[in-house]
Amino acid sequence: MVVVGGRGVEGWQNVVESMDSEHKHMLRGGSVSNFFLRDSLTLCHPIFIGGCYGLMISIALLVPLTYSSLEEGDGYYQIARDWFFQMLIIVSITSFLGAFSILASMIAKRPPARLLYVRKILFSLPFIGLAILSVSIIDKSNIILLDRLGWFLYILPGPLWIHLSYAPRWRIIDRIDRDIDPFEGMKMTVYIDEGTDVLESDSDLEEVIEAI
Numbered sequence: 001m002v003v004v005g006g007r008g009v010e011g012w013q014n015v016v017e018s019m020d021s022e023h024k025h026m027l028r029g030g031s032v033s034n035f036f037l038r039d040s041l042t043l044c045h046p047i048f049i050g051g052c053y054g055l056m057i058s059i060a061l062l063v064p065l066t067y068s069s070l071e072e073g074d075g076y077y078q079i080a081r082d083w084f085f086q087m088l089i090i091v092s093i094t095s096f097l098g099a100f101s102i103l104a105s106m107i108a109k110r111p112p113a114r115l116l117y118v119r120k121i122l123f124s125l126p127f128i129g130l131a132i133l134s135v136s137i138i139d140k141s142n143i144i145l146l147d148r149l150g151w152f153l154y155i156l157p158g159p160l161w162i163h164l165s166y167a168p169r170w171r172i173i174d175r176i177d178r179d180i181d182p183f184e185g186m187k188m189t190v191y192i193d194e195g196t197d198v199l200e201s202d203s204d205l206e207e208v209i210e211a212i
Contacts (some may be wrong), residue, residue: 014160
């Protein structure tokens with residue numbers, strides 16, 4: 001058992017399993033949430049998850065950036081330096097948005113949304129954004145609107161998922177881990193449409209594969 005705070009991973013999971021089906025299904029989340037929440041709650045803080053998303057999308061930009069820079073005759077050192085500074089900017093933005101999300105969640109005290117009806121669209125947006133950015137970078141397009149649209153679609157999905165779903169879920173689980181009433185001050189503890197009619201085998205990763 002990985003010890004986290006007062007209970008440990010198995011501790012808060014046991015508490016969740018003892019809840020009614022609606023709350024249990026809400027806090028279980030999908031495969032992506034469970035992947036991050038399987039270890040220390042400190043390491044899976046929304047700030048770090050936001051930074052992790054920023055790092056992943058920065059790595060994906062290496063191919064078009066390298067191709068474009070080599071076409072212009074830049075050396076690998078210059079390419080690495082440019083990518084590193086761009087990565088720092090992206091990671092800073094996504095980490096800041098993660099911090100904003102957990103702060104907003106603590107203030108609003110709302111339950112996490114499962115994004116059942118928009119998940120396919122949400123997970124497909126980074127690929128669309130990457131395609132637009134790749135075309136803009138490689139073709140050296142001067143269309144500012146196209147470039148901004150690409151960045152918007154590329155960065156938005158991760159922070160939006162953290163804000164709507166992951167941060168509120170993490171906040172509740174963290175309170176469970178610290179032996180604090182997880183639903184204290186909440187006007188609504190679970191959204192009405194998150195009933196038992198939703199299949200509990202629903203998986204974030206399955207939706208990602210289908211979207212691709």
